[in-house]
Amino acid sequence: MAQLSTNAKAMVSAVVNNADNKSTWTTSWHGAGAAEFDLRSDTMTKPTPLMLEAICQTTLLDDVFNEDPVTNEFQEHVAEITKHEASLLVLSGTMGNQVAIRSHLAQPPHSVLCDYRSHIICYEAGGVSAWTGATVQTVTPKNGVYLTLEDVKKHAVLDDDIHHCPTKLISLENTLGGTIMPLAEAKRIVEWAHSNDIKVHLDGARLWEAVVAGAGSLPEYTSLFDSVSLCFSKGLGAPMGSIIVGSKDFIKKARWFRKSIGGGARQTGVIAAAAWVALDVTFGTDPNGQTGKLAATHEKAKRVADLWTNRGGKLEHPVDTNMVWLDLEASGVGPNDLAEIGKEKGLQLLGGRVVIHYQVSDEAISRLEQVFDAALKGDFKRSEDTSKPYGSR
């Protein structure tokens, strides 16, 4: 094992570059395990021996007191690569979004504008209304894919008519359900918002994917926004942890709100160390994520889409990144059929969304092919259960 280093960046590089030295780790950390066959979400990854090694070598001081070196260095590193003044490690993507949104807002009357499918409004347990008292204006993109400035202008409230609720924050999401919001459109929206004294937050839990797909570099996207939340435990594969980036004043306030919701954790070096390995190994050390492992997941996702459409299946959306949305209804397949057939093949599936993460194996894809065969040939008895498939997004 490499020497414990007081320099976190050097420690992480030593761990990553010394990958042949893992025989001492318990076997439960080796291999993808069940994650190999789990296509429900890119949260379903298994932490790696490299992450464990970084955890073993991390610093273990108190982050509520701001004293943990690895956490502090990691926060500085992420601020630097995203071209922001500061950053704050949080426990989850939901915590990142909610703390960021709360930190931007003062008090009602105020409203937050977002896409109607946004995670912040559909899957965060009503946090925005609970923490901020804001009205949420959900907008349906006219192009069916991503919000444009025209959508935003049509719904934003700029006046001070007492019947209305002024828009104080726009919250965008990229990728949203695996689809990309182009950099140029994000720029138009942010420029317009700023000229109208509106802040813009980006839920960038999966921004990594848009970057790797070539939509723009990490700093090109992140530097546009007043705040961005980024997740290490989605496609990147860390066991936990997200981060928010923004100005020093914003992060100071966010630290306060993070504490108020119980997010002030103590020996966070264990989170930061594993997250740093995930960032360097899975996304890569370059601003375009071309040295990491995500690009291969996009190719696999396209392969899955082809396997489906070649058998006559229909898609809900084109495949931009690592998610494939199968249009089950248009393809004559019941909502839970794939999950049921998948079970017989040892695959975990959820509704019509297939998500590829870097630990999904070729064997999983060939089993998926068999699932598609069974579902689309029509000799599978459609499942009686038509309840809406539910799951972590």
Ligand SMILES: Cc1ncc(COP(=O)(O)O)c(C=O)c1O
């Ligand atoms: C776009 C997006 N934002 C935020 C989150 C929340 O992350 P977490 O599950 O870590 O709270 C998710 C979760 O999948 C997500 O997909």
